[in-house]
Amino acid sequence: MDAAWLNPEEWTCSEGVQEVLLESRKSSTRLTYLAKWTRFSRWASERGISPLRSSIEAVLDYLLHLRNQGLAYSSIRVHLAAISAFHLLIQGQMVFSHDMMVRFLKGLERLFPQDLLKDFLYKREKGELLIQKSKRLKNNLLKQMQLSVSKDGFVHFGDTVMLLSPENNKSPTENYPAACGNLTLAVNPDDITVHTSESLQVPCGLSAVKSVNPVGRNAFRILSVEGNSMGEPIRFGQNFGLGATGGFTDQMLYLASDHKSFMRFAKKSYLQQVFLTDELSYLTCWQATFLDPQLRLEYEGFPVPANTKVLITHCHTNRGLAVPRNYWIRSYFGKEYEVICHTYLDSHKAEEDKNYWIIVTANPSDDGITMFDRPKPPSEETREREKNELYAGT
Incomplete structure (x- = not known):
């Protein structure tokens, strides 16, 4: 089992419980998160920052760095979810739900509304909108x-x-x-x-x-x-x-x-x-x-x-x-x-x-x-x- 997938509290559980906790994410999700976390670790190491114990300010700088490189809002949220899965708690909060992070994401939505439109059009073309998925399921059931x-x-x-x-x-x-x-x-x-x-x-x-x-x-x-x-x-x-x-x-x-x-x-x-x-x-x-x-x-x-x-x-x-x-x-x-x-x-x-x-x-x-x-x-x-x-x- 990979220790990075479990926080210190979860490591106090029995080995059987730890295996169940590890299966809470699909294998494809774990592979995606691992690739995003590796990218963040490389960025942090180049700046002398500990990836596991970095401050919320450092994580925000990294997300802004991704935005300046042209990543869409939805892609930035995937990177953030990966960091939150591996990162230690900051002031007793997960990185994704930290108060400053919530405000930062709202600011991204308002500063770059075109990203949301691009993301919507892309998902609609690929048939990945929730309403499209729901319609396919209901059509098949009936x-x-x-x-x-x-x-x-x-x-x-x-x-x-x-x-x-x-x-x-x-x-x-x-x-x-x-x-x-x-x-x-x-x-x-x-x-x-x-x-x-x-x-x-x-x-x-x-x-x-x-x-x-x-x-x-x-x-x-x-x-x-x-x-x-x-x-x-x-x-x-x-x-x-x-x-x-x-x-x-x-x-x-x-x-x-x-x-x-x-x-x-x-x-x-x-x-x-x-x-x-x-x-x-x-x-x-x-x-x-x-x-x-x-x-x-x-x-x-x-x-x-x-x-x-x-x-x-x-x-x-x-x-x-x-x-x-x-x-x-x-x-x-x-x-x-x-x-x-x-x-x-x-x-x-x-x-x-x-x-x-x-x-x-x-x-x-x-x-x-x-x-x-x-x-x-x-x-x-x-x-x-x-x-x-x-x-x-x-």
């Missing part, structure tokens, strides 16, 4: 997605599907104040990410939304975690992963969960939380379980049917993916519902409908988008009645 078509009626590795929590059978009065209707599992980035990033950041949250149209937010890919070939049907009791791209082609996050702790739990229900991470591990393994507990063992190893109610269980914690429906959260996209990992059992020790899920695939015909939109075939009684009415009319 982009129309094409689900996979199941030719044999089963779910396969590599399929792009929706995970739908079907409408329960309770009456609105009994279900009050819970949400009625069908809900789909969806990516739910925090507001800061939506407004400042152009891609999904980890850890990323999830929620249940009322939209049943496949978009970047609620489309998931069935992944193999045990080396199974793509295209093979997944089976009851077999491990698989669930990946979310958020509409991006170069990014994949994985559905994960872990035991709740004092620091990690669902914000509304305080139960086991569900989140998205960027690496596959034992926390990202799931299994499909047959709905009827009396036939569960008999169906072990059979292919999982698509567009049919099943249970989705987290392998590590043995808890079911669930939507309680009475805990709603406020997101950038509006009112949505909390998704957790918890097995709800009724008086007969059978899972409740909060744990029911339908793995939805695409409709091969042109009549609808998904198989869930496809009209249900008439029952035997309905067909018999229509047949009798037809004969009676003739």
Whole structure:
């Protein structure tokens, strides 16, 4: 570990804590800061100044030196951030937040407003403005997605599907104040990410939304975690992963969960939380379980049917993916519902409908988008009645 990245107070922490503190900055940021700090150290050494213990006046002289060399205001701030990362505290303050430094930066803004305009035009041309990044993220999250078509009626590795929590059978009065209707599992980035990033950041949250149209937010890919070939049907009791791209082609996050702790739990229900991470591990393994507990063992190893109610269980914690429906959260996209990992059992020790899920695939015909939109075939009684009415009319 490089001592320059840690201040004296941080060096009193344990080695494990120091490693975590060092990872607070990305490797690319550390490389950039190191280059800027090397340049400042060279400038200070030429003038007989200690780079680590220089005065605030010396740092201001260096920044003014950079401005006289033609550096833009944004570049000067990067140099200042690098110096502040390495430099010792000055009068108990970091270099970046020192009172004199704040006044100096305000003065630069007023003396050289053309730098701000140049910086704005440059970022706009490169697509680096926050509003441009935010727009790209939202466009991808809401982009129309094409689900996979199941030719044999089963779910396969590599399929792009929706995970739908079907409408329960309770009456609105009994279900009050819970949400009625069908809900789909969806990516739910925090507001800061939506407004400042152009891609999904980890850890990323999830929620249940009322939209049943496949978009970047609620489309998931069935992944193999045990080396199974793509295209093979997944089976009851077999491990698989669930990946979310958020509409991006170069990014994949994985559905994960872990035991709740004092620091990690669902914000509304305080139960086991569900989140998205960027690496596959034992926390990202799931299994499909047959709905009827009396036939569960008999169906072990059979292919999982698509567009049919099943249970989705987290392998590590043995808890079911669930939507309680009475805990709603406020997101950038509006009112949505909390998704957790918890097995709800009724008086007969059978899972409740909060744990029911339908793995939805695409409709091969042109009549609808998904198989869930496809009209249900008439029952035997309905067909018999229509047949009798037809004969009676003739």
